[in-house]
Amino acid sequence: MESANGTAVKEFILLGFGVEQEARVFLLIFFTTLYVLTLVENITIITLVLLDTHLAQLPMYILLSNFSWLEMCYTTATVPRMLLDLSSPHGVISFQACFLQFYMFFSLGTTECFFLSAMALDRYLAICYPLLYPKIMSPNSCYVLVASCWGLGFLWFIIPVLLISKLPFCTSNIIDHFLCDPGPILSLACPPLGDIIFICDIFMNALFFSNVFFVVLSYSAVILTFTKASYEGSRKKAFSTISFHLLVVTLFYGSVGGMYLIPGAESQSEVTKAVTVFYTAITPFLNPLIYCLRNEKVKEALKRRLRRGE
Structure with a gap:
């Protein structure tokens, strides 16, 4: 927390989008609407799974809820x-709040990586080993898998976040972003940074490539299973389900990979903000539509709840 001149860095200033007042009002209305719709969509899915006794026992819907x-x-x-920053021109955030946001943002993103792998595993077992699937993916096994995703997600980036938080910061406390992202934060740190960037890259690359490899391997096995003659009748329905999963995976890993793995991507502030908006605000809004609200069982459960409410 110490700067080069020995004074403690107690707060950062988030520049946000750097747009005029009229554009700020538009963005505020747009993102507020998007956020509320995202909450409504996801609360609807959680409520349906909890209240529908059939869905609540199926591993796929336990994972989706x-x-x-x-x-x-x-x-x-x-x-x-x-x-908050769009409604106020200041964008001041305390040192502790900034690094808490950094930790929560990356931990939840890491948890999402593990969840996408867990859902790929679920589809792989359901399609490639249908007779063994009920035994392997029982509700209890599914809850253990869910707990493992959350646990690994919140443990994965503890070391990088702690290392970055101990760095001294020089000359400026202005972050050219709308959130506390490691790239803009590291650009304010006093050189030399030692092995911190290398350590962060190891954690990021290990997380990204291991999960992408597992997801690609799982869905490749699923697609190969579709080609068998025994799947002739149900191939279209099964492939439709998998295509939605693959779309979610592509949206998430495509944007995250482009942001954190392409050299120099984080140095382009406007591109960085646009891509970050996509995977922090847009994809959480799209995912329920792609994953669940086009799913026949979810739509049937929703119709049943609406009929009971009449």
Whole structure:
């Protein structure tokens, strides 16, 4: 927390989007609407799974309801703060609050990586080993898998966040972003940074490539299973379900990979902000539509709840 001249850095200033007042009002209305819709979508899915006794026992929907809760937490870690800064021109955030947001943002994003792998595993077992699936993916096993995703997600980036928080900061406390992201924070740190960037890259690359490899391997096995003659009748329905999963995976890993793994991507502030908006605000809004609200069982459960409410 110490700066080069020995004074403690107690707060940062988030520059946000750097737009005029009229554009700020438009963005405030747009992101508020998007955030509320995201919460409504995900709360609807969670409520349906909890209240529908059939869905509540199926591993796929146990995972999806927990994924919906994760999406709510993930977008809440960044969007409310962004809305506050859009309504106020100052954008001041304390040192502790900044690093708490950094930790929560990355931990929830890491948890999402593990959840996408867990859902890929679920589809792999359901399609490639249908007879063993009920035994392997029992509700209890599914809850253990869910707990493992949350636990690993919140443990993964503890060391990088602690290392970055101990750095001295020089000359400026202005972050050219709307959230506390490691790239802009590290650009304010006093050189030399030692091995911190290398250590952060190891954690990020290990997380990204291991999960992408697992997801690609799982869905490749699923697609190969679809080609068998025994799947002739149900191939279209099964592939439709998997295509929605693959779309969510592509949206998430495509934007995150482009942001944190392409050299120099984080140095382009406007591009960084646009991509960050996409995976912090847009994808949590799109995922429930892609994953659940086009799912026949979810739509049937929703119709049953609406009929009971009449």
